[in-house]
Amino acid sequence: MGDAFPKNSENYKPVIFPQSLRVIKGGIVDMETENLLPKILEIEARRVVGLGNIGKEHVNIAEVWPSFFSRIHEIRGRKNELETIGAMKLNDFGYLACVEVDELKDVPDGMFSFEIPKGKYVLLTHKGPLSKIGETFDKLMNWIKANNFEESNIVTVEVYDHRFKGEDEDSEFDSYIELKQINS
Numbered sequence: 424m425g426d427a428f429p430k431n432s433e434n435y436k437p438v439i440f441p442q443s444l445r446v447i448k449g450g451i452v453d454m455e456t457e458n459l460l461p462k463i464l465e466i467e468a469r470r471v472v473g474l475g476n477i478g479k480e481h482v483n484i485a486e487v488w489p490s491f492f493s494r495i496h497e498i499r500g501r502k503n504e505l506e507t508i509g510a511m512k513l514n515d516f517g518y519l520a521c522v523e524v525d526e527l528k529d530v531p532d533g534m535f536s537f538e539i540p541k542g543k544y545v546l547l548t549h550k551g552p553l554s555k556i557g558e559t560f561d562k563l564m565n566w567i568k569a570n571n572f573e574e575s576n577i578v579t580v581e582v583y584d585h586r587f588k589g590e591d592e593d594s595e596f597d598s599y600i601e602l603k604q605i606n607s
Contacts, residue, residue, distance in 0.1 A: 461545045461546055461547040461562075461563060461566055462545070462546045462547075463543060463544070463545055463546075463602065464543070464544050464545075464546055464599075465542070465543055465544075466539070466541065466542065466543075466544050466599070467541050468538055468539060468540060468541040469523050469538070469539040470523065470524050470525070470526065470527045470536065470537075470538050470539075471508055471510060471519065471521040471522060471523050471524065471536070471537050471538075471539060472498050472521055472522065472524050472527065472530050472531075472534055472535070472536045472537075473491055473498075473508070473510075473519045473520045473521025473522060473534060473535065474487050474490050474491040474494065474519070474520050474521075474533070474534055474535070475487045475491075475517060475518045475519040475520055475521075475535060476516075476517040476518075476519060476535045477510065477511060477512050477515060477517040477518075477519050477535070477537050478512060478515040478516060478517055479516060479517055480516050480517060481516050481517070482516075482517050482518040482519075484509070484518050484520075487518060487520045488520050490520075491507075491520035491521070494531065494533075494534070495507075495522065497531040497534070498522055498524060498531060498534070499524070499529055500524045500525040500526055500529075501522050501523070501524055502522075502523040502524060502525060503522070503523060505584050505585060506522065506523065506582055506583065506584050507520065507521070507522055507582075507583045508520075508521050508522060508523060508580060508581065508582055508583070509521075509580070509581035509583070510537060510539060510578065510579070510580050510581075511578070511579050512576065512577070512578050512579070513574070513575050513576065513577050513578075513579060514575040514576055515576075519535055519537055521535075521537070539578055539580060540578060540601065542601055542602065542603075543601070543602040544580075544599040544600060544601055544602060545563060545566065545567065545572075545599070545600050545602055546597055546598070546599050547559055547562060547563050547566075547597075547598055548595055548596070548597050548598070549581075549595065549596055549597070549598050550593075550594070550595050551592055551594060552589070552590040552591065552592065552594060553587075553589055553590055553594065554590060556581075556598070559598055560579075560598065563598060563600050564600075567600060567602070571604070571605050572602050572603060572604060572605060573602075573603040573604070573605055576603075577600060577601040577602075577603055578600075578601040579598070579599065579600045579601070580598070580599040580600075581596055581597070581598055581599075582596060582597045582599070583596045584596070
């Protein structure tokens with residue numbers, strides 16, 4: 424599963440943190456406040472194919488997923504049969520319900536391809552119902568702002584796997600947001 428999105432300390436490059444922070448399973452904890460902080464990871468470029476679009480027009484997320492699942496079998500060269508991905512670029516229209524593929528060729532008619540850029544990403548696992556993703560996203564965006572990273576023109580990725588259970592309280596999935604240092 425080396426091609427899957429990284430999820431644990433075995434799959435991401437170490438980052439040096441102040442003494443007050445400790446890495447634990449599930450993230451990084453500020454020992455003074457006991458707040459769970461996101462992980463920072465280096466991710467290689469990922470090629471994805473799916474329904475919807477990025478940068479073209481508004482997409483109804485609730486409608487794109489059922490359509491995508493009805494056509495997922497058309498996508499060739501899937502890297503991980505157990506993962507689906509939601510991708511978007513902040514400040515651009517669109518949303519892409521997709522899967523990672525080996526190559527961006529033979530894209531089925533009506534589908535869209537996109538390359539998730541290589542670089543640093545912040546990861547936080549969303550725990551709880553899908554309808555509360557806004558809370559996790561807000562935490563990530565607040566962390567990005569507080570740490571002097573760009574808040575626009577960045578890629579966001581949701582990775583859904585066997586832990587995802589929709590609106591169940593024990594549902595989990597990983598949210599990644601691209602990190603770009605603000606040019607000063």
